Amino acid sequence: MTQTPECPLCAAAGGILVHRGEKLRVIRVEDADFPAFYRVIWNAHVTELSDLAPADRAELLNEVVRVERVLRTRLQPTKINLASLGNMVPHLHWHVIARFAWDSHFPEPVWGTRQREVAPQAAQRLPVGLPQLDALVRSDNQLSCT
């Protein structure tokens, strides 16, 4: 697999590892403001979506949609936010974030201006605890998990 030594997503999982497949993995980002924040990361060091062969691209995007569906079903968020930016870490990864009208930045993007302080902690407002949510994201996945 192509790896780039100085790339943090080649060197480490990049968050709480929820699922690892042959070609991609799913991690949860530990973010107090956005607790239901997952990333689908392509394991090989690839920069842009269009670098992938069609079958690989489909596998990656199907996984993004799969995570989106788990979040929608279990959390009923106000909106799902999807993004592949990679300006700082140009290793192909997709943000899949459940957004809520009450969250710290809504309706701004998570990278925008804070709109409010959220108390109690955002994670406590979710209808499902994070370990259970991770398990749902994992168990919905038919590939093996390490």
Added chain:
Amino acid sequence: MTQTPECPLCAAAGGILVHRGEKLRVIRVEDADFPAFYRVIWNAHVTELSDLAPADRAELLNEVVRVERVLRTRLQPTKINLASLGNMVPHLHWHVIARFAWDSHFPEPVWGTRQREVAPQAAQRLPVGLPQLDALVRSDNQLSCT
């Protein structure tokens, strides 16, 4: 086609119309900081990517990749940014943005903190003029254009 009267992306093209297909359209956003900023908009009022049937989803994402490829080939950007947020306008649309190390916000997201003023105007730094870029995005598309 499902339309929602109060939705701005049901009521109007949403930018400079570059290509209109049966199911989707491509517009260019007029943004002085990010001149090579396109959106691929699903014509029907759908909220989330996972609401689309697999064939429709593939058509939409193939179009996103197609626009990405035109921007990469013609502009050699530092990075492509892709995002589907929709917090303010929950009508399925994808941002496809060519980012450059010299641009006003790089490496921050376009929704983040400005990093610098850009002069001369950003559009003048592109190797291709915007009308020509629009034409390249359009001509690379095999569907009819209106």
